[in-house]
Amino acid sequence: xHAFLPPWIKFIIAFILLAGIGWFLSxxxxxxxxxxxxxxxxxxxxxxxxxxxxxxxxxxxxxxIIFLGVVSGLVLFVFLLLPNIxxxxxxxQNSLSSGKATDYIVMLEVKLEQATRFLGIKNLxxxxxxxxxxxxxxxxxxxxxxxxxxxxxxxxxxxxFLFFLLKDGRDFSKRLIESxxxxxxxxxxxxxxxxxxxxxHYVRGQFTESAIIAFIAxxxxxxxxxxxxxVLGVFVGVTNLIPYLGPLVGAIPPVVIASLDTxxxxxxxxxxxxxxxxQVIDSIVLKPLIVSKSIDxxxxxxxxxVIVGGKFFGVLGxxxxxxxxxxxxxxxxxxxxLWRRYRFA
Amino acid sequence: xxxxxxxxxxxxSGKGVxxxxxxxxxxxxxxxxxxxxxxxxxxxxxxxxxxxxETIFSQGEPGIGMYVIVDGRVDILFEGSGQTIANLExxxxxxxxxxxxxxxxxxxxxxxxxxxxxxxxxADLYNLINIKPKLGSVILMRxxxxxxxxxxxSNDELQSLRNEQTYLKEDS
Numbered sequence: 133x134h135a136f137l138p139p140w141i142k143f144i145i146a147f148i149l150l151a152g153i154g155w156f157l158s159x160x161x162x163x164x165x166x167x168x169x170x171x172x173x174x175x176x177x178x179x180x181x182x183x184x185x186x187x188x189x190x191x192x193x194x195x196x197i198i199f200l201g202v203v204s205g206l207v208l209f210v211f212l213l214l215p216n217i218x219x220x221x222x223x224x225q226n227s228l229s230s231g232k233a234t235d236y237i238v239m240l241e242v243k244l245e246q247a248t249r250f251l252g253i254k255n256l257x258x259x260x261x262x263x264x265x266x267x268x269x270x271x272x273x274x275x276x277x278x279x280x281x282x283x284x285x286x287x288x289x290x291x292x293f294l295f296f297l298l299k300d301g302r303d304f305s306k307r308l309i310e311s312x313x314x315x316x317x318x319x320x321x322x323x324x325x326x327x328x329x330x331x332x333h334y335v336r337g338q339f340t341e342s343a344i345i346a347f348i349a350x351x352x353x354x355x356x357x358x359x360x361x362x363v364l365g366v367f368v369g370v371t372n373l374i375p376y377l378g379p380l381v382g383a384i385p386p387v388v389i390a391s392l393d394t395x396x397x398x399x400x401x402x403x404x405x406x407x408x409x410x411q412v413i414d415s416i417v418l419k420p421l422i423v424s425k426s427i428d429x430x431x432x433x434x435x436x437x438v439i440v441g442g443k444f445f446g447v448l449g450x451x452x453x454x455x456x457x458x459x460x461x462x463x464x465x466x467x468x469x470l471w472r473r474y475r476f477a
Numbered sequence: 478x479x480x481x482x483x484x485x486x487x488x489x490s491g492k493g494v495x496x497x498x499x500x501x502x503x504x505x506x507x508x509x510x511x512x513x514x515x516x517x518x519x520x521x522x523x524x525x526x527x528x529x530x531e532t533i534f535s536q537g538e539p540g541i542g543m544y545v546i547v548d549g550r551v552d553i554l555f556e557g558s559g560q561t562i563a564n565l566e567x568x569x570x571x572x573x574x575x576x577x578x579x580x581x582x583x584x585x586x587x588x589x590x591x592x593x594x595x596x597x598x599x600a601d602l603y604n605l606i607n608i609k610p611k612l613g614s615v616i617l618m619r620x621x622x623x624x625x626x627x628x629x630x631s632n633d634e635l636q637s638l639r640n641e642q643t644y645l646k647e648d649s
Contacts, residue, residue, distance in 0.1 A: 182607055182608050185608045185609075186607065186608050186609065186610055302521070302604075303520075306521070306523065309523060310523055310524070310525075314525060314526075314527060314531060314533070315532075317523075317525065317596070318534065318538070318539075318540075318541055318542070318596075321523070321541065321542075321596075321598060321600075322539070322541050325541075325598070325600040470539070473538065473539050474538050474539065
């Protein structure tokens with residue numbers, strides 16, 4: 133029937149459909165967010181499920197084994213490490229909220245203003261900016277993870293989505309592909325496969341890179357005798373997931389805490405240089421080995437996308453903006469190229 | 478032309494699956510596999526329905542996999558001359574070169590009657606090798622044998638054409 137409709141009616145129908153989908157997605161935004169997070173975890177865990185399946189287990193058994201392993205790991209983590217981590221968190225909070233931190237930041241501001249006077253920079257107002265940043269970021273993270281309702285929802289829904297994505301993800305994808313018309317079937321399958329491969333490489337690469345960075349940061353901070361090295365190392369690793377801006381944000385707590393503990397600039401400088409060295413190792417060794425070519429985007433584009441993502445969707449936006457834009461770019465460029473090769477135009 | 482979108486969503490898979498398995502068993506690539514292996518293969522393949530006269534793929538388009546005819550008939554033809562080079566039926570398969578390399582289709586495939594086909598893509602083959610390495614290797618070996626047989630046959634044909642050419646040259 134559609135073949136007989138004039139193009140402008142088809143365009144209006146497509147527009148109404150897209151607007152409807154957009155409206156529907158915005159009304160179920162929380163569920164969409166949780167689904168996206170579960171999908172990212174599924175990308176990370178899928179090779180493990182495939183491994184058990186290749187050893188002769190069924191998909192359901194493989195998924196259940198991985199799931200039980202992760203849940204047991206989390207339970208062990210909660211019982212063994214959580215008391216120490218909460219102690220470290222409280223200690224970090226006390227250090228940062230003490231008057232010493234404010235004094236230190238004011239002193240840093242004065243020194244920075246003196247050093248950059250020749251550039252005409254004055255009134256840096258670091259304290260106010262930090263407060264503003266902490267309010268936005270903190271609200272984002274705390275509001276998202278600590279709010280009891282969303283925490284409960286996350287604890288139930290993310291594993292629920294994750295289990296079925298791991299177990300039946302291939303069937304979902306097959307059903308989706310089967311719904312495309314015959315004319316566009318191979319084209320869509322080709323595009324979805326390419327997107328799946330690129331996203332998989334990116335997500336797993338970022339996860340591996342961040343885990344290694346967290347471990348190195350923990351090791352280096354422990355060697356330097358910085359207190360609460362475990363939590364700080366994990367923080368450095370997690371913030372490393374955000375391209376360019378993440379390492380800067382991740383370096384602030386270890387540097388501030390190191391200088392507060394020792395009361396001097398020397399410790400801050402040593403920690404800063406160590407974290408800089410970790411970033412150099414990351415750029416020279418880890419990124420080329422793990423993440424390279426998983427995403428073919430100009431650094432400036434990545435930086436802009438991260439800022440825009442953070443502006444509109446907070447921390448989650450900063451984390452997800454790059455893989456989402458990489459998919460959009462792939463659909464646009466590969467899609468156009470394939471469209472021409474399939475001679476639809 | 479049938480509306481494949483809705484027909485694929487509301488298709489009755491019960492009988493179709495059984496017929497598909499039988500069709501898969503009839504192909505040299507999937508034949509003689511164990512029942513559990515055929516089910517594993519069938520799970521990852523895409524069942525498509527084509528109306529009589531509908532083009533399955535066109536010559537020159539990028540190919541990413543092969544088709545197995547579950548039900549119906551398919552003509553393979555050259556675009557320029559319009560010459561039909563093969564009439565395929567249930568159990569036959571085509572486009573297998575695209576399983577190994579994403580190369581342009583060398584001919585056009587068109588359903589000559591209402592047909593059900595199963596599509597096996599390169600990504601499905603990699604996936605199978607990853608999750609069921611033994612089965613993936615068996616399929617890959619069989620595919621290699623088929624292509625080797627075709628290469629031998631093409632070489633024989635080329636040799637006979639060369640002999641004919643030499644004979645014609647000597648004759649003239």
